[in-house]
Each structure stands twice: as C-alpha cells, then as structure tokens.
Amino acid sequence: MNIDEVQRFLVENHNAVLVARKRNGSPQITLVTAGVDGAGRVTISARKNTFKVKNISRDPQVSLLIMGDDFHGSKYYQVDGRAEVIALPESMDLLMDVYRRRLGDQMNMDETRLKIVDQDRVIIRIEIDAVGPQSRG
DSSP: OOHHHHHHHHHHOOEEEEEEEOTTSOEEEEEEEEEEOTTSOEEEEEETTSHHHHHHHHOOEEEEEEEOSOSSSOOEEEEEEEEEEEOTTTTHHHHHHHHHHHHGGGOOHHHHHHHHHHTTEEEEEEEEEEEEOSSOO
C-alpha cells in the first residue's frame, strides 16, 4: 500500500474519522468528510470554533481512518500526517475547491461562498506522512 493508492481512494470516498489530540494527550475523535486536493493532501472543511480545529492548531499531528460507504466489507485506510488550519479570507479559494471536487456540477457557487462565510469555515489540510495497512497477512 502506498500514498498514491490512498489519494486515488479519496477522490470517490469521503467518509473519515479524524483523530487529533486533546491538551491532556488523549484522543479527540470526530467524523469528517475528507477529500484530496490537486497536490495530494487530505482536505477537510470545518467550522473555525470546533474542538478539532483548536486541537490541531495546538498539535498538528493527526490520524485519519478513511472508509467507503459500507461499514462492513468496505475498503479503509489509515493515514498519519501533519495538519494545518487555514482560515478566511486565505482559505476561500481552497474551500471552494474542496466543495467543487466533492459536489461537481451540483455546487451552487454563490450559495457555497455564503455558507463558508456564514459558518466561518476553515480548511484543514493534511500532508500525508504514512499510510497504514488495511489488514495483516
């Protein structure tokens, strides 16, 4: 298994579980919708005031479990990497790209921009350092 395989999987599969670290070192686990940008980094849109954003801003080392739509029998991958949080206004074009890649022709540009601003969205961008095996054997 290699990083390229995970990046290809992320083009069509967006369900993920993000693991960040709380101040005391314990895991902070949350469901996210993940994608991949043109440079192969994992991308996640989030509200600025969430715990995941606060925890990543303090400790950027994260892990993700990325899976297909079926819980049982679906392919899944573990990704480890370093995350960065990019806030508005710098993140607007990046966030629009995230939504465009995920929604395609269904995306309404004006509504999406308004939603991004109204919800004070940021982008979490993760450089993939390592990918884990799906299973042993």
